[in-house]
Amino acid sequence: MFGSLKLLGELGKIEEKLKKARERIANLEVRIRVADGQVELIMDGFKRIRRLTLHEEIKQKPAGEIARLIHEAFNEASTTVEQQVVLILQEELGALLENVPGLDARMLLPGLTSPSEKPN
Numbered sequence: 001m002f003g004s005l006k007l008l009g010e011l012g013k014i015e016e017k018l019k020k021a022r023e024r025i026a027n028l029e030v031r032i033r034v035a036d037g038q039v040e041l042i043m044d045g046f047k048r049i050r051r052l053t054l055h056e057e058i059k060q061k062p063a064g065e066i067a068r069l070i071h072e073a074f075n076e077a078s079t080t081v082e083q084q085v086v087l088i089l090q091e092e093l094g095a096l097l098e099n100v101p102g103l104d105a106r107m108l109l110p111g112l113t114s115p116s117e118k119p120n
Contacts, residue, residue, distance in 0.1 A: 014093070021092040025085055032077040039069045043077040045085060 028045030038058035042051040052073075058066060 017092045021088050024088045024092070028081065028084055028088070030077050030080045030084065032073050032080065034073045034076070035069050039066075039073050041070070041073040041077050043074075043081055045081060045088075047078055047081055049074070049077075 025045035029050065030043045031040065032043070033040045035058060038055045040051075040053040040055075041049060044050050052070065054066065054070075058069065
């Protein structure tokens, strides 16, 4: 019985820590510049693009080149967001994550891992 009460107390702590982590992730903003700043992309902690800026000089390039640079900026921002989110989860949940074998921090927030990048 006491084990169950202890577990409930731990669950409450986990919920609190997850709430704080979600708040930090919601406030996360990643700014990526490619092609000497000609393409600038700002992505939030939930991988939503907040702003995409194409500077005048890039607009003279072929459409395929522009698309490639946007794609590069998106991928870099996405990777950076994932890394930052994992750090936030590790900071907030710390030892709790270490005690669950096979748990990757990204598993705690669905949508952060693409189908081709499932954690091991």
